[in-house]
Amino acid sequence: MLNQKYPTLSKPPIQTAVFQIGFDSISSFPFKDELINAFAKKISNVFTVFNRNYNRTLELGKVRHEDKKVKISEPIIDTYIFASSDNSLVINITKSSFIFETRKYTTWEKQIDQLREIWSIYSDMILAGGYKVNRASTRFINRIEIPEMVDPTQYFNTTLYAASNVIQGEVDSFLIRYTTKLKDIDIQTHVTQGFEPAIGKIFPFVFDIDVISLKELTYNNLWDEFDILRKVKNKTFFSNLTEKTLNLLL
Structure with a gap:
């Protein structure tokens, strides 16, 4: 069927x-700057915009008996974002996911070929074969x-x-x-x-x-x-x- x-x-x-x-x-995350910058340069013919998204966490710690102190962590990169100049193509990369999004869909074959090409570059350069x-x-x-x-x-x-x-x-x-x-x-x-x-x-x-x-x-x-x-x-x-x-x- x-x-x-x-x-x-x-x-x-x-x-x-x-x-x-x-x-x-097995790759450490966030990635080393020289590594992710090299990847960004490799795909910059299409993805001209490169940003990092940062996240902070809140921690509650006791100061005295009932008093609590809120501690805000240092900003940590949780997502790398690559986009075309018109924002019609976007890649979001986290520690465990690679997301390719298009807002100007053409054909399945063309989009899969594009995904396959970029994933191959990413997995070879960044993950270096150490992934499942x-x-x-x-x-x-x-x-x-x-x-x-x-x-x-x-x-x-x-x-x-x-x-x-x-x-x-x-x-x-x-x-x-x-x-x-x-x-x-x-x-x-x-x-x-x-x-x-x-x-x-x-x-x-x-x-x-x-x-x-x-x-x-x-x-x-x-x-x-x-x-x-x-x-x-x-x-x-x-x-x-x-x-x-x-x-x-x-």
């Missing part, structure tokens, strides 16, 4: 696409505009349901979230969907699909796993659209 073919959309509703690789690493991938995920946030909608069930196969006389007045907006587990392939999905308040006669529908693999992966089968995540994401997306909605996107 996951190998089913789906139509190419001429008006894809993708607002943001996110690809995440989680890992355990323990998570892969992809998240697509879609926004579909429905004109002059009357009945949501004409447009989507999963929607809000209530028995008669339960909800008072007209529903202005709603949001539902559900999680599924595909035990045969060890993948989870988190789906959030619903209507935002209408803008004139347009009803914006948010369809947020997060597909997660929690198995340990090697460098080679990591990319095969992303292909499986894509198939699960596509099935989740297209299975929820009625023909009426699909025609709006073709």
Whole structure:
């Protein structure tokens, strides 16, 4: 069923696409400045902006019997952030995750190739082979505009349901979230969907699909796993659209 073919959309509703690789690493964090600066220079042809995000912690210590003194730690780097000049491409790197985000999605093949290239540079330069991938995920946030909608069930196969006389007045907006587990392939999905308040006669529908693999992966089968995540994401997306909605996107 996951190998089913789906139509190419001429008006894809993708607002943001996110690809995440989680890992355990023997590398110390935060990284040495010369190391992370060299990585930043290596990818600076696309990612021209480089920032560090700092975090502080609060510690409570006793001074006398009941007195407490609040101690604020020194700022510690918890995230390295790389972005394109227009902020349409962003990379967030923490101690255990590598997150690639695009707000100008083109095609799956192009985005995966870009992710693969940057991850290869990062894992070779920074992690130096001393890591294990323990998570892969992809998240697509879609926004579909429905004109002059009357009945949501004409447009989507999963929607809000209530028995008669339960909800008072007209529903202005709603949001539902559900999680599924595909035990045969060890993948989870988190789906959030619903209507935002209408803008004139347009009803914006948010369809947020997060597909997660929690198995340990090697460098080679990591990319095969992303292909499986894509198939699960596509099935989740297209299975929820009625023909009426699909025609709006073709």
